[in-house]
Amino acid sequence: MAKSDIDMVADRYVGELHHLLRQLTIKLYKRNPHELRKVRNASLEQRLEQLFGESAPLKYTELAAKEGTDAILLALDPAYRGDRVFALMAGLTGMIRQSYGGKREFFLLDNLDAQQLYNSARNLEITNWRLNHRLDASGHRLILANALPGEAINYGFERLFAKLVAHQDMMARIMANKSDRTIKTVVQSVATAAFLPVGL
Numbered sequence: 001m002a003k004s005d006i007d008m009v010a011d012r013y014v015g016e017l018h019h020l021l022r023q024l025t026i027k028l029y030k031r032n033p034h035e036l037r038k039v040r041n042a043s044l045e046q047r048l049e050q051l052f053g054e055s056a057p058l059k060y061t062e063l064a065a066k067e068g069t070d071a072i073l074l075a076l077d078p079a080y081r082g083d084r085v086f087a088l089m090a091g092l093t094g095m096i097r098q099s100y101g102g103k104r105e106f107f108l109l110d111n112l113d114a115q116q117l118y119n120s121a122r123n124l125e126i127t128n129w130r131l132n133h134r135l136d137a138s139g140h141r142l143i144l145a146n147a148l149p150g151e152a153i154n155y156g157f158e159r160l161f162a163k164l165v166a167h168q169d170m171m172a173r174i175m176a177n178k179s180d181r182t183i184k185t186v187v188q189s190v191a192t193a194a195f196l197p198v199g200l
Contacts, residue, residue: 006178007106013171014104017164021093022052024160028085031144035085047086051093058094058102063087068095069195072127076134076142084143092127095120098199099168111179117172118183119196121165128161129190 029036029044036042039062050056059065062082066074071091075084097104099120100112134142145157176183186196 006174007110009174010100010106010110010112010171013167014100014106017096017167018052020160020164020167021089021096022048024092024157024164025051025085025089027156027160028089028143028145032085035083035143038081038083039086042083047083051086051089056093058097060086060090063090067091068098068199069123072123072195076130078134078136078142088127088131088143092124095123095198096164096168102199112171112175114172114176114179114181114183116198117168117175118185120198121168121172122186122193123195123198124161124165124168126190126193126195128158131157133191 025048026044029047036044036047050060058067060071063071063074063086066087068091071087071094073091074080074082075087075091080087099116100106101110101116103110106112131143131145132141136142147154172183188194
């Protein structure tokens, strides 16, 4: 099937998002190796294949079929006892896939929803904030990412999230211009914001 210039741009963006999400997964497991040990005989390579392999699903049995933002909420629920990194990344990768209509390659007749792309960018910002502020009953972060007090400053996670947000925002603007539609912007504090719908 034929591809338009925008289809080729979308292909490149999806490929780069895949790369960034994979990097984020690796960094989170390195920062939180105890999460990987919660699943018997699990390895980093197996988890990466589950999340990013050609047959990677949107729903996983171990997450009670929760997907997208529901899986992100599960990862940051103090009561959850499973692999939080996997739940978080399954949610993020699923949400971004949903923002692209569940597709990994685009052709002439495909059309992306600018609002879905915009909403996913805001959800990435909310997730990044919650990742750094959600604590367990003992006052410890549920998932370690950026530096703790007293540690050397590490902006690696912030940079990855910033790139993911920028890619989604740019693609949202491209699609809004293509369809001549206005994106409904939402102004809210990330500290109190609710996730916006994606893939509904």
